Every structure is written in C-alpha cells, then in structure tokens.
Amino acid sequence: MTYVIHGATGAQGAPVVAALAAAGKAVTAVTRNADAVVEGARVAAARYSSVEELTQAYRGAEGVFVHLPVTAEEERQSYARNIVAAVGAARPARVVFSASGAPTDPAAGGAAAFLAGGLADSGVPHAVIAPTLxxxxxxxxxxxxxxxxxxxxxxxxxxxxxxxxASHLDIADVALTLFDRPDVTGVVSVxxxxxxxxxxxxxxxxxxxxxxxxxxxxxxxxxxxxxxxxxxxxxxxxxxxxxxxxxxxxxxxISPENSAQKLLGITPxxxxxxxxxxxx
CATH class of the missing domain: 3.90.25.10 (UDP-galactose 4-epimerase, domain 1)
Known part of the structure; x- marks a missing residue:
C-alpha cells in the first residue's frame, strides 16, 4: 500500500513526501503533470477537477494527504466536492486533510468547511489539521x-x-504521526x-x-x-x-485542548x- 500526497511538488506537500520517504513508506505523488519527477515517490497524474482521476489515485491507498490550492473560492468548492466524492468511492484507509488556515466550522461555510464535513460524513477514518498562519x-x-x-x-x-x-515542516510532522495514529480523529490544531x-x-x-x-x-x-x-x-x-x-x-x-502538543506530543x-x- 502507498500514501497518496497532493501538492507533492509544492510548499505543503513536498515536506510530507520527504517525511514519509524518510520513514521508509511507499509514496505516490499526485500532480497534474505525469512527467513530473518527485524524489522518493512515484508520480500519478490526477486533477482536482476529475472525480474519476482522484478516485483512481485514492483506491487502495494506506493514507491520503490533501489540501485545497489557493485559487478562486468557486473552484475550491468544486475541488472539495470532487475530493469528497472520490474518497467515498475509493475508500482509502485514512485521509489527513490540512485546512491551511481556512475555517472548518460548518457555520463558517466555504470549501474547507465543506471538505471537512464531507470527510466526516463519508465514514472514512480521517483527521483534519488546522493551522492558523x-x-x-x-x-x-x-x-x-x-x-x-x-x-x-x-x-x-x-x-x-x-x-x-506554524510551518509546513510542522504540518508534515503532524501528518506523518496522524497516519500512524488512527485513534486520533477530528480536528488537530497546529x-x-x-x-x-x-x-x-x-x-x-x-x-x-x-x-x-x-x-x-x-x-x-x-x-x-x-x-x-x-x-x-x-x-x-x-x-x-x-x-x-x-x-x-x-x-x-490555537486551542490547547485539541492541539498537536496535547493529542500527539508534537511541539511546533x-x-x-x-x-x-x-x-x-
């Protein structure tokens, strides 16, 4: 089984790929370019705009790390819907979603909140990483x-x-631990x-x-x-x-009650x- 990482060539996903590869895990880097080269990972081309491609990338995965790109909110909401649909169809063993500072409270609305709620409704084991800035x-x-x-x-x-x-390095530390800690679910503040x-x-x-x-x-x-x-x-x-x-x-x-410090023993x-x- 492999760990599927979105944004593997970018600022958020690259440290997660590096941390997993250093831990000896099999890693699949999800990119838009099938010819991309990602050290420590095999590459799978999948677009946020395609439920079919995302489903294929997620199927059989031990874990999926996902975050929404910085783009127009309408696009982000479309991507969130597609990710939820693909997770529901592929049923990976675990999903770790970094909200990237966006609100995850359903009352706040927005793409990140929809994605967090969709993961909760999917029944797929998951955790939401909630950094601030x-x-x-x-x-x-x-x-x-x-x-x-x-x-x-x-x-x-x-x-x-x-x-x-928090830093992207901190997010990678938390994501790596969350993949190994299925007992920790819900929102983890970082x-x-x-x-x-x-x-x-x-x-x-x-x-x-x-x-x-x-x-x-x-x-x-x-x-x-x-x-x-x-x-x-x-x-x-x-x-x-x-x-x-x-x-x-x-x-x-952050709130100390659901912090990485308390839940995972990780100090940023x-x-x-x-x-x-x-x-x-």
Missing amino acids: YLENLLMPYVLDAVRERGVLPYPIRADFPVSW GQYPAITGPDLAEAFGAHFGRHVDFEAITPEQMRVSLAPVLGEGPAAGVAGLYQAMSTLPDHS RTTRQWLTDIGL
Whole structure:
C-alpha cells in the first residue's frame, strides 16, 4: 500500500513526501503533470477537477494527504466536492486533510468547511489539521526583502495580535504521526502556544539575522497589492479578505485542548528554530 500526497511538488506537500520517504513508506505523488519527477515517490497524474482521476489515485491507498490550492473560492468548492466524492468511492484507509488556515466550522461555510464535513460524513477514518498562519508567508519577497534591506518586518496584523504560527515542516510532522495514529480523529490544531505577536516575530528574525528588526503593521490592501503579481488578482483579493476579517478578532491562537502538543506530543518549531531548519 502507498500514501497518496497532493501538492507533492509544492510548499505543503513536498515536506510530507520527504517525511514519509524518510520513514521508509511507499509514496505516490499526485500532480497534474505525469512527467513530473518527485524524489522518493512515484508520480500519478490526477486533477482536482476529475472525480474519476482522484478516485483512481485514492483506491487502495494506506493514507491520503490533501489540501485545497489557493485559487478562486468557486473552484475550491468544486475541488472539495470532487475530493469528497472520490474518497467515498475509493475508500482509502485514512485521509489527513490540512485546512491551511481556512475555517472548518460548518457555520463558517466555504470549501474547507465543506471538505471537512464531507470527510466526516463519508465514514472514512480521517483527521483534519488546522493551522492558523504559516511561517512560510514571511518568506514572501515584500516581507523578507524589507527585513534584510530596511530592518522592518511588514505584515497585515496588529502589533498586539497574538498568532499561533506554524510551518509546513510542522504540518508534515503532524501528518506523518496522524497516519500512524488512527485513534486520533477530528480536528488537530497546529501552531505555537502560547501565541506570539508581530514584535515577537521581528525579534526572532532579528536574532537570526544578527540585526535589529522592527515590526510594521500594514493593511490587508497593502498586502493584496504585494501579492497580486505573485498569486493573481483574484486569489490575492481572497487572501486580503481573510486578513480583513481576521482584523476584527482578538487573536488567532490555537486551542490547547485539541492541539498537536496535547493529542500527539508534537511541539511546533519556534520561529528561530524554523529559520534555522529551512537554512535561511
């Protein structure tokens, strides 16, 4: 049996492939390009838009790791429906879904919530990884260049807004453990706890780079302008909308009751640990 990994050539799936391969597991990388080369994995071409292709990829799998790509919400909802249909038809042994920071509460609506609910209704053993914000967001040029050139870390959150940051490496650690822990089901929150603020982030970057770094709160609109050339206007507007909604909250912290720390004994990396681990 094999573990089927979506986004195996991307930022989220690649660390999961690496972790499984290092553990001696058979890995199938799901990509849109059948000619792609993924170290440590065989490649299977399957599109989110095809229930048939997804079903074929999932059939007989020991585990499936899935997340929804950053694209228009209408597309994400279509992809979520197709994944649920394919899981129901193929019946893999286990599914681990990373919500990538999107809300999974049915009351919130949206593609991630639909996918989480669909997995629950399918009867297929599953777990949902629920991170808040990714540390990898801080590698965007508009952030990292400002740190290096001006000694400023710009980000669209208030200076007093605590966040339970997590990295893609942390998600891979949790996914690998969840595949081996069928007793853990439902939502597993992943992120630093206690949550940290923007100035805490700036201090960690400053310590890593050996210079003073200040935090600079920017607006979601400023973020949208910076992201549009990279993601496209639609996805950039969607991301900015999430940060605008987030600005009304008191914090973006995980709950310790369903955290990876409590349920799995996994403590996410500190910001400085993460910067060291990625070799920045």
